Amino acid sequence: MAPGASSWPGPAASAAGIAVAVLVLGGAVWWLRRRRAARSIGARFARACDGVLADRLVPDADGGELHVEYLLLTGPAILVVAVRDVAGHVFGSEAMQEWTVLGPRHRFTFANPLPALYDRIAAVKRLLPDVPVRGVVAFTARAQFTKGVPPNVVTLEAFLAGLPAERAGAEPTALAALRAAWTELGAATKPRPSGDPR
Numbered sequence: 001m002a003p004g005a006s007s008w009p010g011p012a013a014s015a016a017g018i019a020v021a022v023l024v025l026g027g028a029v030w031w032l033r034r035r036r037a038a039r040s041i042g043a044r045f046a047r048a049c050d051g052v053l054a055d056r057l058v059p060d061a062d063g064g065e066l067h068v069e070y071l072l073l074t075g076p077a078i079l080v081v082a083v084r085d086v087a088g089h090v091f092g093s094e095a096m097q098e099w100t101v102l103g104p105r106h107r108f109t110f111a112n113p114l115p116a117l118y119d120r121i122a123a124v125k126r127l128l129p130d131v132p133v134r135g136v137v138a139f140t141a142r143a144q145f146t147k148g149v150p151p152n153v154v155t156l157e158a159f160l161a162g163l164p165a166e167r168a169g170a171e172p173t174a175l176a177a178l179r180a181a182w183t184e185l186g187a188a189t190k191p192r193p194s195g196d197p198r
Contacts, residue, residue, distance in 0.1 A: 041083055041156070042070070048163035049074055050175075051182050056189040058123045067192055068120050073182045074163060075170025078128065080120045080135035082113055083156065087142040094150050101143075113137045114152060127188050131181040 045052045051073030057065040070081040088106070092099030098109040114137065121135040138156040139145075145153070170178075 044160055045070060045072055045081075045163075048160055048167070050167065050179075053186060053189065055192040057192050058120065058127070058189050060119070060123045061126060066120050066123050068124070068189075071124070071185065071189075072163075073178060075167040075175060075178075077132035077134045077166075078124065078178065078182065078185065080117065080124055080133065081159075082117055082120070082135075082137045083140070084113060084137060085140040085142060086110070088144070089146050090139065090143045091147055092150055093148075114150065117152060124185065128181045128185060131178055 042052060042054050045054075049072045053071040054069065056068050056071060058068050060066050068080055069083055070079075072079040072081060086101045088101045088103030090099060090101050092112060094112075094114055096112055099112055100107065100109050117135045117137055121133055125133045136152050136154050136159060138154050138159045140156050143155075
């Protein structure tokens, strides 16, 4: 090396190195986002059902709107699904106003989700009186029901595992009626605007 010459690469080499690093980092971020999206609850519902409407506002009988997390088109019915992600042992029943979660380092309560679920089922039934409408509150795997599971409460994994069997058992004529009702439901509801806290 000549005296006074720097051992550092020139500006072109530095710029090329930075560009490669940005490309690699950008590719890794893109891959992680795609992987996360494929594992998302909505994507999993889409693979297991004939149709999914997420984050919809459904008109209620009082002239207002109710937020519904997921509406699913399955073989025998249209399903209203509320997903809850709490970590710990969940204690609740249909009659209790509040349910309790006991975690390793925390304890908290939340409103019984069943009355809200029943309101949402009723709102969808009001729009579609001639098709079966059911609903569940699906808890992620982080929740444990050690003292019994209330009615219309399921674990998300068990619920997802059961959807293909429901789909396969559908009669073609019933499925055609459900598909027509599904189209009506999509037209009668609207997406929840981003930032709307409902």
